[in-house]
Amino acid sequence: MSEALYIIKVGGNIIDNDEKLRAFLHSFSSLKGKKILVHGGGKLATKLAADLNIPQQMVDGRRITDAETLKIVTMVYAGYINKNIVATLNALGTPSIGITGADAHTIKAHKRNHPTIDFGYVGDVDGINESFLLSLINQHLNVVVAPITQDDQGQLLNTNADTIAQEIAKAMSKHIETILIYSFEKKGVLRDINDENSFIPIIDAAAYEQLKNEQAIFAGMIPKLDNAFEAIRAGVKKVIIGDAGALHELVGGQSGTAIS
Amino acid sequence: MSEALYIIKVGGNIIDNDEKLRAFLHSFSSLKGKKILVHGGGKLATKLAADLNIPQQMVDGRRITDAETLKIVTMVYAGYINKNIVATLNALGTPSIGITGADAHTIKAHKRNHPTIDFGYVGDVDGINESFLLSLINQHLNVVVAPITQDDQGQLLNTNADTIAQEIAKAMSKHIETILIYSFEKKGVLRDINDENSFIPIIDAAAYEQLKNEQAIFAGMIPKLDNAFEAIRAGVKKVIIGDAGALHELVGGQSGTAIS
Numbered sequence: 073m074s075e076a077l078y079i080i081k082v083g084g085n086i087i088d089n090d091e092k093l094r095a096f097l098h099s100f101s102s103l104k105g106k107k108i109l110v111h112g113g114g115k116l117a118t119k120l121a122a123d124l125n126i127p128q129q130m131v132d133g134r135r136i137t138d139a140e141t142l143k144i145v146t147m148v149y150a151g152y153i154n155k156n157i158v159a160t161l162n163a164l165g166t167p168s169i170g171i172t173g174a175d176a177h178t179i180k181a182h183k184r185n186h187p188t189i190d191f192g193y194v195g196d197v198d199g200i201n202e203s204f205l206l207s208l209i210n211q212h213l214n215v216v217v218a219p220i221t222q223d224d225q226g227q228l229l230n231t232n233a234d235t236i237a238q239e240i241a242k243a244m245s246k247h248i249e250t251i252l253i254y255s256f257e258k259k260g261v262l263r264d265i266n267d268e269n270s271f272i273p274i275i276d277a278a279a280y281e282q283l284k285n286e287q288a289i290f291a292g293m294i295p296k297l298d299n300a301f302e303a304i305r306a307g308v309k310k311v312i313i314g315d316a317g318a319l320h321e322l323v324g325g326q327s328g329t330a331i332s
Numbered sequence: 333m334s335e336a337l338y339i340i341k342v343g344g345n346i347i348d349n350d351e352k353l354r355a356f357l358h359s360f361s362s363l364k365g366k367k368i369l370v371h372g373g374g375k376l377a378t379k380l381a382a383d384l385n386i387p388q389q390m391v392d393g394r395r396i397t398d399a400e401t402l403k404i405v406t407m408v409y410a411g412y413i414n415k416n417i418v419a420t421l422n423a424l425g426t427p428s429i430g431i432t433g434a435d436a437h438t439i440k441a442h443k444r445n446h447p448t449i450d451f452g453y454v455g456d457v458d459g460i461n462e463s464f465l466l467s468l469i470n471q472h473l474n475v476v477v478a479p480i481t482q483d484d485q486g487q488l489l490n491t492n493a494d495t496i497a498q499e500i501a502k503a504m505s506k507h508i509e510t511i512l513i514y515s516f517e518k519k520g521v522l523r524d525i526n527d528e529n530s531f532i533p534i535i536d537a538a539a540y541e542q543l544k545n546e547q548a549i550f551a552g553m554i555p556k557l558d559n560a561f562e563a564i565r566a567g568v569k570k571v572i573i574g575d576a577g578a579l580h581e582l583v584g585g586q587s588g589t590a591i592s
Contacts, residue, residue: 124383143412151411152403155480155488159434163486169435174419176429176473207471211464213436220415226423228415 076249076309077106077209078323081237083256084114086316087153096255097157099319100214101164106248108205108215108240111157112233117141117148137192137230145230146220154218161214168214173197173221174228176204179236181221181229195221195229197236200243238299245307252308253323254296255316260329261297265290271314274330277301300331336509336569337366337469338583341497343516344374346576347413356515357417359579360474361424366508368465368475368500369428371417372493377401377408397452397490405490406480414478421474428474433457433481434488436464439496441481441489455481455489457496460503498559505567512568513583514556515576520589521557525550531574534590537561560591 080100086092100109117135121128121144129136137145154170161168173179173195181195208215217240219233234254241252260271263283275283280297283289289297293313300311314321314328321327340360346352360369377395381388381404389396397405414430421428433439433455441455468475477500479493494514501512520531523543535543540557543549549557553573560571574581574588581587 146415147407147411149411150415151407151409155406155410155432155434158432159482159486159488161486162434162437162482163484167436169431171429171435172415172418174415174422174430176427176471177422204471207467211436211467222419222422224423226419228419 075105076251077108077244078103078251078253079108079110079237079241079244080253080255080319081110081233082112082316083254084112085257086255087111087114088116092257092317093157094160096316096319097160098164099317101161101166103319103323106209108209108217108244109157110217110219110233110237110240111149111153112219113145113149113153116153117145120144120148131189131191134191134194134232135230136190137194139193142193142228142230146228149218150220154216157216161216166214167212168216169208170216170218172218172228173231173236177201177222178204178217179221179231179239180224181231182223183227183229193227193229195223195231197221197231197239200240202243202247205240205244206247234296234299238303241303241308241311242306245303245309250308251323252300252303252311253319253328254300254311254313255319255322256313258315259327260314261293262290263288265292272329274332276332280331297331304331335365336511337368337504338363338511338513339368339370339497339501339504340513340515340579341370341493342372342576343514344372345517346515347371347374348376352517352577353417354420356576356579357420358424359577361421361426363579363583366469368469368477368504369417370477370479370493370497370500371409371413372479373405373409373413376413377405380404380408391449391451394451394454394492395490396450397454399453402453402488402490406488409478410480414476417476421476426474427472428476429468430476430478432478432488433491433496437461437482438464438477439481439491439499440484441491442483443487443489453487453489455483455491457481457491457499460500462503462507465500465504466507494556494559498563501563501568501571502566505563505569510568511583512560512563512571513579513588514560514571514573515579515582516573518575519587520574521553522550523548525552532589534592536592540591557591564591
């Protein structure tokens with residue numbers, strides 16, 4: 073168990089809250105084992121864009137990334153957020169390195185080609201440089217990944233952090249027992265978005281089909297769950313979805329929703 | 333010779349000019365051998381600060397770094413500049429990783445404690461994590477270093493890129509033959525700042541003392557030269573100062589000022 077690799081995605085609402093982020097990083101730091109942390113961006117990029125009078129457009133929950141917005145997310149995600157997390161973890165005695173998908177071309181991606189929507193500089197993931205990630209974790213470094221990738225022409229691309237976590241987990245599961253954790257501000261997968269106590273402790277494939285048929289899951293969770301089952305099918309041992317404030321309990325099975 | 337390590341500092345005026353930067357990165361990419369690139373920040377941070385109405389104060393050519401300015405330089409240096417350089421080099425077939433001094437705590441630093449001037453969040457370098465840099469270059473990765481460091485409390489610090497290049501060169505020279513190159517927009521060390529043809533091809537310690545005594549060197553070069561001789565004394569094989577547009581000629585000894 074101590075040899076497992078945890079891929080932990082931490083959501084934007086945690087990143088936006090200094091106190092919650094610090095508590096999360098303390099828990100992350102004290103969690104035994106090999107770890108890769110994938111962070112989202114939260115509202116900081118939106119705030120910087122507003123301060124610079126750069127209009128932002130969202131479609132289906134995705135940021136349309138024009139050239140100016142790409143500059144902003146690169147600065148905020150790869151610069152400010154990533155380096156502050158790394159510095160905090162290092163100071164907590166958890167040696168860490170922050171990377172984007174561009175570094176050592178860790179994540180190969182291409183610009184999204186959508187039939188009807190021009191998402192701009194948004195990347196879809198093609199593959200992971202597993203050997204480089206293995207070399208880092210084998211040097212006992214915790215890896216902190218910002219959701220920026222590049223294509224093979226040197227173009228940086230804004231990329232969904234949930235997807236990055238899932239793709240890294242799938243790729244690493246070929247080499248090491250891998251557990252994927254989506255941590256955010258909710259207790260887990262909820263039947264009722266307004267009732268924290270409606271979370272479902274365990275979902276297997278059959279239960280998931282039934283829950284979807286009964287429309288018994290908050291619709292916003294369905295892409296996360298589809299991703300989770302895709303990860304399981306690709307060899308990830310377990311996917312856990314739950315409260316970033318209870319990381320040890322998520323890992324220990326006392327909290328969150330386990331997908332298997 | 334092919335086994336030497338080149339530590340190449342590229343100055344802000346090159347970073348500010350897309351065309352010059354691209355030409356420099358092409359030369360860097362085609363240069364054989366192990367390479368670490370240290371970049372400065374140029375005017376982008378100043379421009380972003382102006383756009384955000386954050387006043388900037390310079391003392392002795394150093395940026396006074398308050399909390400808001402630190403955020404800006406972290407975003408611009410570690411985010412925007414560093415990741416664009418890395419993506420360009422990767423696309424040129426030169427596998428690269430971008431780091432700050434915080435990543436893997438590659439550069440240990442402390443907040444500058446000056447008797448009369450409060451520089452704010454400015455770092456002075458205490459040491460280099462050479463084994464981590466060696467592990468990267470031994471994986472055939474070119475390392476691109478942004479001039480941000482951290483202290484042991486997790487505080488990020490704005491740090492002079494010339495100093496970082498020098499400290500990395502000194503530390504690496506204990507393990508591998510190391511050549512330090514300061515590349516900028518001038519042909520080399522000039523006797524007359526207004527005459528590009530007044531550059532001095534070779535300076536040794538005795539010649540340097542004489543040139544200083546005669547006041548025959550542009551005053552702004554003296555800190556760079558003092559750094560260069562300190563590097564040589566610490567074991568760096570050669571220091572070359574010259575035109576970023578002539579990188580291969582600098583390495584080959586056909587251009588620039590060689591310090592030995």
